[in-house]
Amino acid sequence: MTTSKKLDKKESSKLTVGQGGHLHLLTQTIKRFSDIFSKMGFEIASGPEIEDEYYNFDALNFPKNHPSRDMQDTFWLKPENLKKLLRTQTSDVQIRYMEENQAPFAIIVPGKVFRNEATDATHDAQFHQCEGLVVGENITLANLKGTLENILQEFFGKDVVIRLRPGYFPFVEPGLEVDMVCFKCEGKGCPSCSHSGWIEILGAGMVHPNVLNAGGIDSRKYQGFAFGIGIDRVIMLKYGIDDIRRLYSGDLRLVNQF
């Protein structure tokens, strides 16, 4: 007599990758940031993906003729007269949240955003952002710096080195770009960082008074900071993924690696 047994799930998973399920890296990463931020006292806010021109641009202090409102950057939806679009940033939720809530507050907004630009290994028509906004009576740029350092160290490790340099986004003033020492070359300079040793990781700044005003918050009394982390970019850097489009390919050869 011979015995031939079917392997159950447990045994097979012991062998190689096995049959276990995996959270997508997008979810893992958004959860990780959400966890870190909520432990620091941030609320997780959300908003719609189809947005009005007002929330996506006007209220965020985009000049009326700002180039990014153009067709090539924004997915405008039909019919044209409704002025509806797919949000190009999760910053729209800044205004929606301020309209409904009183200062002080601290929120993050992880979510999907869309840009109408040619796709390649580092650009896709859809990607994810994690917006942050803190408003209070004495929230300063020094607080912004401290918060970002803290977050990035939690996420990337204690030895992470960042630098702040001038940047421009219509909804903040002063505006900042934040770089991290390049993952690949550790600051020596390599093709991934255009030989600068640094990699741009997020945009940030102090909330523009016009934005507070649009959200119904008195800019004489309150001020704050905002930042936006590109989730996909962070994932690509952290895990060494070569093409952003893999994240949306529905391909388990990516998902099941992590």
Added chain:
Amino acid sequence: MKFSYKWLKEYFEEPLPEIKDLVEILTFHSFEVEGVEDNLIDIDVLPNRSHDCFCYQGIAREISVLTSLKLREEDKKEIFEKNLKSSDHISLSVKDTNLVFRATKRLVQNVKIGQSPDWLREKLESIGQKSINNVVDITNYVMWETGQPVHAFDFDKVAGDGLKEISIRNAKNGEKINTLDGGEYELDENILVISDSEKALDIAGVKGGLASGIDENTQNIILSVCNFNQGNIRETSKRLGLRTDASVRFENGISPEKVEEAMNRLSELVVDLTGGKTSEDILDVYPRKANLYKVGISTQEVNRLLGVDLLDDDIENILNKLDFKFEIINPIEKVLELAMSLENKPYKYGASVSYDSPESFDCSSFTAYLFAQAGIAIPRISVDQYFWGEEISENDLQAGDLVFSNTKDGKIYYETLDFLKGSKVEEGVDHVGVYLGGGKIIHSSRKNGGPGKVKIEELKGAVQFKNIIGYRRISNNHERFVIEIPHERLDLRIKEDLVEEIGRIYGYRNIESKFVSRVFEPKINKTFYYINKIKDILVDEGFSEVSTYTFGDKGVVEVQKPLASNLGFLRINLKDGLEKSLDLNEKNAPVLGLDEIKIFEIGKVFPSIDGEYNVLAIGARVVKKDKQSDSVRDEIIQNIITILNKELDLVPGLLSDPSSKDGQGGVFEVNLDEMIEKLPEPKSYGDVFMNKPNLGINVHNDINVEGVVEVSKFKSISAYPFMLRDIAVFVPNEFDEDDLLKIIKENAGDLLVQTKLFDTYSPEEENKTSYAFNLVFQSQEKTLTDEEINKVMDKITAEIELKGWEVR
């Protein structure tokens, strides 16, 4: 924009820092440098500085600020020809002053067209510009140097025997023009042209016309420097599909004051390099010249926003470094002094602070102007000023406070228009004046005699203040820096802009990080909580999460300009994306080591333009097809529905009735928002942020016990087909399948990408067991051949047999 280091050096007396140091200084204080190649520094000028830094002068000025190196001073030469007047030969008119902010023309006679001198050719060539002839090269050069596009027309090709009548007008619908680059464009009435009495000479702000172009026979030229409405140029450029170095600069917005600087530089170079004679006069149409902006800031305001402890001296030093003109004032003193000096200035309803002050005012432009000059930006309209100021009582009234009234005559405002728009002011406001002390008020009103004027009178008894509704304090009279903003800095308009200037010069790296403590009690996001809880349950049950595209070829909500014809709609379900994912993963099942593909996605669908909602879709497929596979698949779906119902403690059947036919065909889809609404509010995020490594739920997968981040890196996915082989081996019972697998792996090399034990068999009363493995081979570099794999298999077999084990 790429800047030649050599060219930049010429703006300085002293040597510049080395490129690498310059790059560092610019990056930390001004702009990122994208790269350096052959002494060309690629500077990523920020959009808010494109007004003044998209040119050599701008970057040189910036470097001078950052390094304290002095800019070389140019001697001003008298270059014009006495008695030669442009106005004798040309006339200039502008049809729409909303589209043309400034236009200048100047005649140069007897030019010699020829090659440019070496220095000019080298400069242009160093930044990839082709040298054409001296005049064209000069116009090109002046644009790169000043940021102001300039142009030259051949005078003799412009229509008109006596006076050449040049106008800037809207094109006629269907009007055609041939441009210098050989293009032909059909224009419409929204497009501006520079025109003579017969034809368009130039698409204004975008491209010069062929008909009036400079050639080797040109003798007399008209220099042309203008400033256009940036929105209009952007529209034109878009409409014609013609983006030029000039149009980009106009789109960014340039100060109209630059026109004059550029015209002077252009004239000087043309005279110098062509031997031409230029006119005494410049035809200059400049209908509305703006006042220089004044913006004020106090040390305390800088420190409050940046979180630093700068002293007055620090601020003063930085402002000096920036070469800004400024004064340190007590605002109220300034307001009072200035107010008195403006007595009797005429009233003008809707007067603009930028353009009409200090020649005419209405009531609130008067107060807005006074405080702007004192470095305090207050709203423009009286009702907003009333809302904005600090409330004080009549008893506390001091000189410099604002007094508001409701004249009950004309338009009375009951809510704010600009500041915190819509805030209610029930008393109603329509008039404001500045209290001067001693019972006197100064205000601008149409009722102050004649057509109206600025008048000082006793507050008591003043007709316009019969019905006072309140008093407001604007300033505590603390010292402020009031900066006169240089005309080219269109980006500096409010005090926060100055904080940025001060912050970046001070250096963000010198700002000490401060931790921010909890500012409030955050609420729990219910949707976020349940979406993640459901994901965890699914992963626990062996489902993997995928993310697919929002765009597809069918749906209800349509994109105006899709990226591709099959991506014109927003999805109405997740099913279609999931089916594609199932197909793909089924094909790769051997590489994945899977018998069943079990996936899910949670995402938004768009059944209407304002009806988006979250959907959960679950898909399953059995890889090996047989009679049972469809029912096995449906069972997987039914099973997971049952588990979700149970785990979420749903009313039975809320998610889906297990006896229903939902999910047949391998994909189940449900409106998640609707379902979550019926679930209880979570009290905390609790377990959704917990790590469950055994389930593959890796919120903290990257942090080891010591708290050090360790990241597993992505292994690239091969684009080449995989090959399958099976192997079955009898192994003595003192060994097991792991020992066998070890030998297989050791000898298979990198090409073996997946293994799966699919059968074991132990013959009775024999001390051995057979283990059968699927082996999957794949290369990252090429399509594998049978021979290559056979070789690998031979090697594995040989090693196993060496052990004395029997390969079946």
